[in-house]
Amino acid sequence: MIVKKISLVVTALFSMTMFAQETASSSQEIKPEVKLSYLDSVKSTFKKNDMAARVDSLWMKELTSLDIYDDLSKDIQTINSDVTVDEELPTELLKQRLQAMNEKSPFNIEYNQGLENIIKSFLKNRKKSFSRLMALSEYYFPIFEESFARHNIPLEIKYLAVVESALNPKAVSKMGATGLWQFMYGTGKQYALKIDSYVDERSDPMKSTAAASDYFTKMFEVFNDWELVLASYNSGPGNVTKAIRRSGGQTKYWDIRPNLPKETQGYVPAFYATMYLFEYHKEHGINPERAVVKNFETDTLNIKKEMTFKQIADLLDMPQSQIQLLNPSYKLNVVPYYQGEEHCLRLPKDKIATFVSNEKQIYAYVDYQSTIRTIPSRLAAKVAPKVRAVQPEKINDSELQLYKIQKGDNLGAIAEKYDVSIADIKKWNNLRTNAVALGRTLRIKSNVDPLKKEVKSIPAIEKKSDEAIASTDDKDKNATQSQEYVVAAGDNLGSIAKKFGTTIAELKELNNLASNNIGLGKTLIVSKEVPVIEETASVNSALASNASVDSFKKGATSKKMSEDYYVKKGDSLYSISKKYPGVTISDIKKWNGIKDGDIKPGMKLKING
Missing domain, CATH: 1.10.530.10 (Lysozyme)
Known part of the structure; x- marks a missing residue:
């Protein structure tokens, strides 16, 4: 009998241990794997050379x-x-x-x-x-x-x-x-x-x-x-x-x-x-400036395929201006390839070593680029017809859910919460990249309640009264946001890209980085400036019920008898009066005892009516 009881106790303890492990593993945050660009994947296979030169572009x-x-x-x-x-x-x-x-x-x-x-x-x-x-x-x-x-x-x-x-x-x-x-x-x-x-x-x-x-x-x-x-x-x-x-x-x-x-x-x-x-430059106090590169520190190699200076710069982590300085005879920043003729590329010796050691991957990347070649972005911007921005897909009110971006969020995690794809979220919100601005509200078409889904719960959203929402409507209208990140100890471009749902190549393009080296404390832009979608609905109310968006807008935009307005940078009495229908500059000056029209950022104005 005693043996039987001991066996039951051991079995119960073992079961509790297994259950705890399963619960812990199921409660772990599911982080989507960030896909690297083809350029990053090619460079990740490179053999690194410790003699990498530091050149000021x-x-x-x-x-x-x-x-x-x-x-x-x-x-x-x-x-x-x-x-x-x-x-x-x-x-x-x-x-x-x-x-x-x-x-x-x-x-x-x-x-x-x-x-x-x-x-x-x-x-x-x-x-x-x-x-x-x-x-x-x-x-x-x-x-x-x-x-x-x-x-x-x-x-x-x-x-x-x-x-x-x-x-x-x-x-x-x-x-x-x-x-x-x-x-x-x-x-x-x-x-x-x-x-x-x-x-x-x-x-x-x-x-x-x-x-x-x-x-x-x-x-x-x-x-x-x-x-x-x-x-x-x-x-x-x-x-x-x-x-x-x-x-x-x-x-x-x-x-x-x-x-x-x-x-x-x-x-x-x-x-x-x-x-x-x-x-006699010394006698006249003429001091030669620093020689960035010397001829004996460079070497040449024969190119086997047509390559652009940008491809070479991206692959070898060096500024295009240095390639231009060493190869001035190429008029279009392209090293051509003619059958039966040699075309040499001059580079610093350490970059030559990297190129020769990784020729197979380099030419594979060039072949890949040739299949997706497009006209230059600057030329495209000039010749492309000017069209209005594509509006986000209209979503049925009964299926609408709103989510406000919190610190540490990325599209992969949000898509997992609502059981939708990243592509859908980008389409619904007119996003061009995977980067999202902190504080932005996303529109999501899903029947899944993330609060009940067994994944990381949605961070608490601050409740706002109708008055608060109404006062922020004008502030957010036509605004733009970009997300920034300060480099901390132990950070690298790979970990930062994974954290914000982007790629190393995109981070380098956004911040004009020539290499993967980033200094401690440097502020990086992790998302491009994107238009902030004006949301006048109460977020918590939308999550709690299926009330229509129109009803939220109606409640949010209703004006009270009196309201405080805080002056922002770039504001004028004229621009502020335009925010409130029926309000004139004279009204604002009268209500606030202003004589000369001088207002400063941070100043509180009373708006009646």
Whole structure:
């Protein structure tokens, strides 16, 4: 008998334990799995490289800006070498430095008043520009020097690219000259530079420098003088020959200079002035800015499929501006693929390693993108006809349920509560994404009572009186909301995307993030600005009964004899009076003792009537 009782007790305890476990497991919150975009799923398989470079995209855009090119071009064309410039640089000291430069250069560098004026003009007006140019020179000058050394050309000619293009491979003159060395279309074709719809090799640093080296070599064979070679590069060999004839057969640049075209008269002095500032920048307090990338830190690879810069930037977590800086010959931000031809992509070495290690996945992603290619969003916005926003699907009042978004909610959890699909909720509420704004009220067509369903209960909804609802009607009308989230310790883009029912790619697009790195305390936008649907019904009343929406609206919008209105930012007496039919500006001023019409946000106004 005792054994039997013990057995019953053990059985009862075991049953209670199993029941408790089942109850605990059934009461656990069911969180829907967030689907990753195809891009995120591809990148999740990548082998990570610890040498990932940190590049400031704003600085990259600054380097590719055409501001310096425009300023220097204007200076060279307008500087009057006969006008003395007031800048602290003793003439004797300048003569000594020019002499030192002349001793180690094949150029005939001589002091003259015109050259001194141009040097002082650059020192006075272009110090900051030269600081930026020196940062760029750390990338481009090694390319120039290697090519010039191979052709036995003076290395000092590298400074000519500063005068020509301000070291901007995308520079285009008014006449159409393009690239670092400013080749015209015909000259580029003459030196076998490819120019088509996708590619312009006049902007390719290596190929255009090789073409420039060929030109310098041929012109030196003609003139046997490097200063005349520079003059012919600017104005053409024909104009130099004419100037020699008009000067009575003299062959020195400074002798024939008055007979050269006006722009060429300032061209060689500008070249010498540039050389001087690069050689003596420390003495004049010009500090080179940070070099973002150096040539030896980059490498190239051959592309096997056509790819856009955006695809490369998304896959390798790098700004498009850096790809543009390293690959300026691609005109449409696309690396094309022609059968039988090689197209190279230059990238930082660590990104090359990531690309080569994951080529299969990268090209699979490119193939996938090619099947869904559409016109660019900006172009689509311009050409698309303007239509009214699609109205949410009308829902039968008897099936209507309203749900107010609480902190931590996402569409997946809400769909589970009401036994409907996410797609239906988006259709009923005219949602374009899975992101929902905190505090927004959703319209849901469901016969399921979430309070009785064995899932996480609906958070308590604050009761509002008719007066409160009526006073908030005007506040919410035509308003927009966006949801933000402050990054906490342990957060990453994946966990935040899962929390708010969105994807990593969408978070990066909303917040203009170049990589998956996010700083502690950073505020992220987790949903786009969406129109707030005006709801004038009492939420709790709608959940409690099947009364019609019209009856709720009628009760909510009924005005009382007196009401308080709190002034919001952007309000005026005129806009407030429009919120209350039959109320004038004079009425509001009279009821509140306002004389001059001055109201401030937060101020309480009494509205009678």
